[in-house]
Amino acid sequence: MDGRPPFRGFVTVAARPPQPPGLECHHFDAFRCRSCSLLEIPRTQQLSDKEAHARSLVPAPTWLPTIAGPDAGFRNKAKMAVGGTVASPTLGILDRAHHGIDLRDCGLHSSGLTAALEVVAGFITRADLAPYDVSQRTGELKHVLLTESPDGELMLRLVVRSTADEARVRKHLPWLLESLPSLRVVSLNVQPSHAAVLEGEREIVLTTQAALPMRLEGLELALRPQGFFQTNTQVAAALYAQARDWASAIDPATVWDLYCGVGGFALACTAPGRSITGVEVSAEAVAAASATAPSGVTFVAGDATEWALGQPAAPELVVVNPPRRGIGAELAGWLEASGAPHVIYSSCNAETLADDLARMPSLRPVEARVLDMFPHTTHYEVIVLLAR
């Protein structure tokens, strides 16, 4: 054990007081946005339904109390489609006819994001950035992607069709930085295709600072524009704390963090003398993770399966946190045969998790926990400790 107390930061389902009916949202009521498909279901029921779903798929003998996190204001990232006009842009979603629906007051966003989106809308007008019109295929600005760190600092990415407006964005950037003093990183992401894709490959960072420090419950992470970060800061902290507590109890000498993103699990599992390797396909995420890596922790850019299959021996603990598709047959088969005594599998899709567990019958679930990373939707995170 590393001497730190187990994580106790959140009210668990068992201890929660009675909840009011679902969150009030005038966009939902007016059928302008129905993204929160469970909004009318009381949060307590959402949570018990998610637990029941997870338990039906993952045969763990022990379920730790669910981590609920807050009902509203929990998102650290706003992904806004831009519509409307230069004079009156909308930031939100597009309707079926591709007209913009403004969701700047979305109740899921942190208050810092909500306040900053107002300033970003003003910047669009000031810098004369024409919203991209999907029907006409005219205009430039497609999406605004805004992230707020736990310290309240901001990263803004403007997804544009081309670099045609770059000079105007640069010209008005000083106004933006002055109007939003917590803004640290600003970039243009170039997404030239007409396809419904959120962002493109090319990123032009416009500020001196290229990474946003993400300090989370003692973890010093950093996020660069194309890196992944869990969208619910408080629940992410609880997720990493859970992995840290299990790793402390196992006390492995060697750990792999596969699909590591900016390294949350790897950094949560550090201990004196322990060697940790994180593997991640996004070079940007690996660059950000490497910049914060303490001694003993190494990050590698590459495909998780290919990398694991190329190693001479398995470590004492493997952490996997794949995208919704799961780790798949090849990596699951390799883990099954590898001899790794412990695996921590954190999943945002219990169905692909169940498929992967069926491919690793020698690794049995010991303990599991549901974490409601995505309130008011059917999605959630589930983390499982497996032992051989």
Ligand SMILES: C[S@@+](CC[C@H](N)C(=O)[O-])C[C@H]1O[C@@H](n2cnc3c(N)ncnc32)[C@H](O)[C@@H]1O
């Ligand atoms: C659910 S995220 C988890 C990230 C990280 N563990 C965290 O807590 O923030 C999945 C990550 O897997 C990465 N990824 C996707 N396909 C991959 C692959 N084939 N090999 C390695 N990493 C991959 C994505 O870029 C993303 O960062």
